[in-house]
């Protein structure tokens with residue numbers, strides 16, 4: 278299979294942004310990296326360099342943390358009323374909506390994802406996140422607590438912002454992951470140093486302009502582009518950062534935990550997954566087929582929640598394998614900026630090599646390639662949507678996160694839910710699972726038995742700002758979104774007054 282990669286033209290706003298010099302945002306000013314170094318940003322569909330951004334490192338992180346500390350302790354932000362904070366966070370949603378098409382184009386170009394998905398999910402999801410979180414600014418209440426000590430006590434709690442927060446963002450949903458972290462931290466009154474992924478820095482930099490336009494005081498949000506090993510590590514290690522929020526690989530998550538030990542900063546982690554999608558014989562099979570196909574092929578499989586282990590009951594196994602393979606065949610591959618494309622390239626050469634390595638390992642270990650398995654064209658980081666059948670728990674493709682459009686199908690022949698849950702739970706991860714059935718009891722009993730932070734019934738890859746999201750086991754620490762996320766960005770202060 279070959280594909281012709283034609284790069285559609287960009288709109289004028291995105292073109293104008295790309296042509297500008299790109300800088301770091303520190304203390305309300307756009308500045309070069311102190312070292313003067315930059316690095317190239319690539320279009321993963323054409324392998325062309327589309328921009329250069331500053332290679333921030335420890336010196337820039339130090340300046341950004343100092344600015345965030347000043348803004349937190351002495352600047353106007355430290356005295357802002359909750360209602361005014363709420364209005365500013367809400368305004369970010371409005372500004373993003375005004376520039377939604379530009380952001381969708383920049384995201385499609387930088388990450389490779391289909392522009393229609395970027396507009397519908399990444400950009401709209403970010404708008405929704407700012408609007409939802411804006412409401413929390415005025416709802417962070419403490420409690421009065423009845424105590425049993427003798428005497429007249431008035432005991433109560435306050436919720437205060439945790440302080441200066443470091444936020445390290447991945448490349449699979451660059452803008453949306455930034456929104457998931459910025460929105461609650463700002464709503465809580467924190468100040469921030471944000472480090473986007475080196476593969477996809479563009480929408481974060483453009484968003485920095487909206488932060489200024491919205492009217493946030495200087496130093497409240499600082500944005501440092503740079504590599505993980507330099508800028509990211511400096512942020513995670515920084516003794517004056519109160520909390521670090523990270524989304525990315527489990528491997529780096531463990532490094533963040535070690536780095537945080539220096540000053541015992543608070544840590545929240547959203548890490549890898551190997552999520553099961555389980556199809557029971559009584560499921561609406563057509564819906565299960567299109568849903569489980571989308572669970573793995575959406576965003577080129579680069580979702581932490583991707584339904585990468587597909588379990589089908591033996592009575593429907595053949596239909597499911599055939600159906601998901603047929604869905605794979607219908608997918609149109611091409612440049613993400615083409616509005617008719619459903620599957621773009623992977624984000625980088627590194628990820629391309631990684632996924633190709635998994636395909637090779639799957640073949641060697643005896644998986645049957647029902648469809649896909651190849652790299653189409655000779656330009657860009659494309660991988661065909663791939664269905665591997667007859668896989669088993671001992672294969673690397675079943676155990677490790679592939680982060681590409683590759684699903685491993687296994688059959689189960691047990692009707693005992695305990696036994697089915699055992700298959701599903703046979704992983705070091707626990708981020709998401711989906712259960713496909715029309716039997717309410719099966720659905721909800723499975724939801725209880727699976728050890729994962731999020732369970733989807735007759736859907737997969739669900740998300741909503743009000744839905745707490747995060748992982749069990751090695752999929753992470755803590756929850757993002759919903760009211761739960763506010764725990765990460767606030768401290769509880771308990772006050773006891775003897776009257």
Ligand code: NAI
Pocket residue numbers: 445446447448449472473474475503504505506508509510511513524525526527529530532533547548549550580581628631678679680
């Ligand atoms: P990564 O974990 O290295 O990158 C994520 C972020 O962490 C980036 O901003 C990066 O600059 C930063 N980072 C890297 N090393 C760091 C360090 N030592 N200290 C502080 N920050 C650091 O992920 P990578 O290498 O790009 O992808 C490898 C695999 O990770 C993928 O194949 C996938 O399995 C997984 N991944 C999972 C994601 C998720 O959503 N949970 C997102 C991205 C990758």
Ligand code: MG
Pocket residue numbers: 505526529
């Ligand atoms: Mg890495």
